[in-house]
Amino acid sequence: TKLVATANPEMALYRAASKEDFIADMMSGIASTQPERDCNFIWVEDPEQLIKLTDNIIEMSRAGALPINNMVAIDTETSTKIAVNGWPATAYHPENNLATVQVCWAPGQAMTIPFIRDDSAFNNDKNIAVARNQLKRILDEVAVCGHNYRYDECYFNVKLGLRTEK
Secondary structure, three states: OOOOOOOOOOHHHHOOOHHHHHHHHHHHHHHHHOOOOOOEEEEOOOHHHHHHHHHHHHHHHHOOOOOOOOEEEEEEEEEOOOOEOOEOOOOOOOOOEEEEEEEEEEOOEEEEEEOOOOOOOOOOHHHHHHHHHHHHHHHHHOEEEOOOHHHHHHHHHHHHOOOOOO
């Protein structure tokens, strides 16, 4: 059995120096479990980069070229600090914040959009609107799957005003 220890994604959300460590950790984990796989883990740095990545994902979907059932996987990380009615702080609460959204469009090909970091381009209303619009494009045009997606959907709805129909 091969065990690869990786850091919790939340560590990269709060300290600027930890972003590079987190990306290196992800890449080494992938390389050690799937050394033949070409990996491209993207930490989205600005709105223009996000728009280009979204355009690429949608073009691939329209061409039927997304390799896993022509769909993407979406997941969120949240700053779950508020416990709800005795449930642990991992329960949904509208006062918790959306920390990141991850989109994977092919094995080893994924992006993370950071929202709550001080050094993130997506921590202001203007760029949050860009991220919202790009995520809406993906949700509207591409088949989506997600782990525990009903939880993520609550944050898409409350924090970004997005409703998913698929």
